[in-house]
Amino acid sequence: MSSMQIRFAKVLAVTALGFAAATVQAQEKVKVGFLLPYSGTYAALGIAIENGFKLYVEETGGKLAGREIQYFKVDDESDPAKAIQNANRLVQRDQVDLLVGSVHSGVALAATKVAKDNDVTLIVPNAGAGAITGALCAPNVFRSSYSAWQTAYSMGRVAAQQGKKTAVTVTWKYAAGDEQVDAFRQGFEEGGGKVLRDLNLSFPNVEFQSILTEVASDRPEAVFAFFAGAGAVKFVQDFASAGLRESITLYGSGFLTDGTLEAQGESAQGLQTTLHYGDGLNTPRDNAFREAYSKAFKMLPDVYAVQGYDTAQMFEKGLEAVGGDAGKKDALREAMRAATIDSPRGAFSLSKAGNPVQDFYLREVKGNENKVIGIAVKALADPATGCRMN
Numbered sequence: 001m002s003s004m005q006i007r008f009a010k011v012l013a014v015t016a017l018g019f020a021a022a023t024v025q026a027q028e029k030v031k032v033g034f035l036l037p038y039s040g041t042y043a044a045l046g047i048a049i050e051n052g053f054k055l056y057v058e059e060t061g062g063k064l065a066g067r068e069i070q071y072f073k074v075d076d077e078s079d080p081a082k083a084i085q086n087a088n089r090l091v092q093r094d095q096v097d098l099l100v101g102s103v104h105s106g107v108a109l110a111a112t113k114v115a116k117d118n119d120v121t122l123i124v125p126n127a128g129a130g131a132i133t134g135a136l137c138a139p140n141v142f143r144s145s146y147s148a149w150q151t152a153y154s155m156g157r158v159a160a161q162q163g164k165k166t167a168v169t170v171t172w173k174y175a176a177g178d179e180q181v182d183a184f185r186q187g188f189e190e191g192g193g194k195v196l197r198d199l200n201l202s203f204p205n206v207e208f209q210s211i212l213t214e215v216a217s218d219r220p221e222a223v224f225a226f227f228a229g230a231g232a233v234k235f236v237q238d239f240a241s242a243g244l245r246e247s248i249t250l251y252g253s254g255f256l257t258d259g260t261l262e263a264q265g266e267s268a269q270g271l272q273t274t275l276h277y278g279d280g281l282n283t284p285r286d287n288a289f290r291e292a293y294s295k296a297f298k299m300l301p302d303v304y305a306v307q308g309y310d311t312a313q314m315f316e317k318g319l320e321a322v323g324g325d326a327g328k329k330d331a332l333r334e335a336m337r338a339a340t341i342d343s344p345r346g347a348f349s350l351s352k353a354g355n356p357v358q359d360f361y362l363r364e365v366k367g368n369e370n371k372v373i374g375i376a377v378k379a380l381a382d383p384a385t386g387c388r389m390n
Contacts, residue, residue, distance in 0.1 A: 029070035030319070030326050033090030035083075035101025035111055036125075038075040041204045041229045042103045044259055045304045046075075049125045051297050052308025053100065056316075059292065064312065065319035067326075072096055078204070080106030087114040097326040098123065098315055103228075103304075105129035105148075105176035112136050121333060123314060125307045129175045133355040135386030139333050142354040144311040146276055147382040148179035151253035153187040154274040154360040154376040155224060159251055160191020164222040167195050167251075168215055170235070171226040172203040180226040180253060188224075196220055206234045212242045223248055228255035233263040240267035254278070254363060254370065259302040261368045271365045274376045277303040277345040278361045279369035289344035300368075301344075310343045314350075317341070353384035 032053075036046030050073070057069055072094045074086045083106065090096050091114055099122045101111045108127030113136075115122035121140050124132055128148030132141060159167065167188055171177035177200060185195045196218055199211050215223055223244075227235045232255060239250055254275025257268055279300075289309065293301035314336050321335030322328040340349050341356075348358040360377045363370040 029068045030064065030098070030324075031070050031072065031094060031096040032098045032100060032315075033094055033096035034071065034073040035076050035087055035090055035099060035107070036073065037078045037103050038073070040078050041231060042078050043229075045103045045126065045229060048259065048302055048304035049100070049103070049308035049311070052293070052301070052305035052310075053125075053312045054308075055293055055296055055305075056309045056312035058296070060316065064316040065324040067319060067324040076102050076104070076107045078102075078104040078107060080104065080110055083107040083110030084114055087111045091115070091118045091120050096120065100125055100308075100311055102127055106174060108132060109136070109175065112138075112141055115140055119329065121315075121318075121329065121336075123311045125311045126304060127176065128179065130179050130382070130385060131175075133351070133353040133382065133387065134384050135388075137353045137384065137387035137389045139337075139389065140329070142314060142333075142336060142350065143356065144314055145307045145356070146358075147355055148176050148253075149183040150358075150360060150380050150382050151255075151275060152180040152183035152224070152226065154380060155251050155253055156184040156187025156189075156193070157191060158187075158272070158274060158362055158376050159184075159222050159224070159249075160188050160193045162249075164188075164249065165193055166220045167193060167222040167224055168197050168199060168218050168220045169195060169224045169226075170199045170208075170211055170215070172205070172231065173200040174203050177203075177226050181224070184224045184253075193222075204231060206231050208235055208238045209242075212238060212244065215248070216242070216244060220248060223250050225250060225252045225256055227252075228258075229260070232256045232260045236260070236264045236271070237267045254303060257363075257365050257370055259304060261365060261370070268365045269367075272373075273363050273365075273370065274360050275303055275363060275370070276348075276356070276358045276360055277306050278363040278372040280371045281344075281346070281361075283344075283346070285342060286344040303345075306344050310341055310345075313341050313343070314339065351381055351384060353382070353387045353389065355382045355384065357381045 317339035318332035318336040
């Protein structure tokens with residue numbers, strides 16, 4: 001064999017190897033791991049997030065950026081004590097390309113540590129703990145939802161604008177609750193109000209009677225509450241049953257009434273909350289999403305479904321930029337951070353810290369809907385306190 005023939009044979013071999021590698025890559029599925037609550041207080045929220053993610057994938061032909069998706073899931077039980085072990089099951093055992101988690105802030109903080117230690121892309125689809133995109137910020141850490149500061153600060157602004165001068169706050173005693181209370185106080189007191197007292201109880205305790213007795217004795221003009229899921233249902237019902245609604249205005253960040261209205265019934269009617277999503281936006285994008293979700297899952301979507309849906313959108317933006325190669329982590333993440341997401345909530349961008357910059361709506365409960373009645377704060381960006389990302 002001549003030297004020219006040998007060189008030609010080598011070229012053919014290298015080309016064949018390249019085609020083989022490309023074929024393997026095309027056949028491999030991108031791995032997505034859901035670290036979400038599938039039992040307990042937040043179970044419905046975790047299911048809605050997964051449903052939203054999968055709906056978007058189905059709308060894009062069952063693939064993201066041309067790549068098929070393989071799903072893994074772990075019930076995090078909303079238990080921070082098990083969070084590192086559970087996150088490692090997805091990251092180290094299942095070798096996921098994307099970790100999606102979680103609802104509970106304590107679990108999400110642990111997931112953030114695992115993601116950073118293992119250089120895995122993390123999108124937090126709900127938990128609002130500020131440290132995730134604050135002091136713990138990193139190029140591989142994103143949020144598709146909100147920070148606790150955003151949701152509660154906007155409600156504080158509204159309460160002050162509505163002329164309330166005194167307030168008491170009520171929440172579970174954990175990271176997200178503390179941050180919600182601090183942010184509400186900032187917005188409320190910037191507007192001239194005064195928080196008289198912060199009341200709390202351990203998660204997931206829902207025995208509110210003693211708390212409500214203290215509220216009654218303080219006689220504030222307003223109460224700001226942060227609860228979600230089953231806890232939100234019981235607090236709203238107990239607040240109304242205690243006869244407090246006649247003299248005290250109850251406010252909350254949107255989780256107080258999102259996904260809970262059917263169970264809360266009459267006790268929730270007229271309540272005002274602030275959130276980055278609500279019913280009655282009546283935009284073509286949101287109408288199409290709501291119709292598709294309702295058809296697929298036989299129920300109306302809520303904010304958790306939107307956050308799951310947008311998690312898939314965000315990841316797709318990154319995959320598109322790298323031709324579907326999830327191994328090109330740096331370029332994938334840079335593209336995600338630079339993207340504008342065409343969300344049912346309204347288009348949003350991401351801050352340098354990876355948190356959505358988005359409108360916050362004022363909503364009022366009417367029937368089984370959180371009807372949008374205005375914009376509380378437009379294009380609100382989280383301050384990302386403590387973020388030192390280069």
